[in-house]
Amino acid sequence: MSDLSKLKNVGKAALADFAVLGIASTAQLAACEPDDLYVKLCALTGQRHDPCVHDVFAATIHQARTGEALNWWTFTPARKERMKAGTFCKV
Template sequence: MPTTERTQFKKLEDLPNVGKATAADLRLLGITQPDQLRGQDPLHLYQELCRITGQRHDPCALDVFMAVVNFMEGGPELPWWEFTAERKKTYQI
C-alpha cells in the first residue's frame, strides 16, 4: 500500500498493531493522528514513553513503534514481532 493510501487511517486504533494500550501510549507522547507517526524516531518514542511514565516499558513496545512508523512511511503491514530481531540488532534493547 503506497504512503498516499495511508490517509484512510483516521484513528490510531485503525493502524495494524495498535490497540487501546498502544494508542494510549501514543497519545501520552502527543500523537493523536496516524499521520503524525511519519518521520518519528521509534527509539525516541520509546525512551520518551519510559521517561513520561517513570518506568521502563517492555522492549516489545519499541517493536510496535517501529512497526507503525514503518507502516505509516509506506512499509508493508507486518506484525510487530517481525521487528524484534532488527530492534535487538540496532538498539541492543
C-alpha cells in the same frame, strides 16, 4: 476514532501510549522515530517499558510511512541485535 486505531498493531495499549506521547494521527506518527518514542515514553511515565513496545512503535511507524502492515515481531530481531551490540536505546 483516531486513524491510529486502524493500524495493524494498534490496540488499546498502543493508543494509550500514543496519547501519553501526544501523537494523534498517522501523519504525525510517520514523522517519528521508534527510538525517540520509546525513550520519551519511558521518561514521561517514569518507568522502563518492555522493549516489545519499541517493536510496536517501529511497526506502526513503518506502516504510517509506507502503507505496509507488518507484524510487530518482524522488527524484534533487529532490536535484539542492537541490544546485543549495546546500541539499543539507553533508558
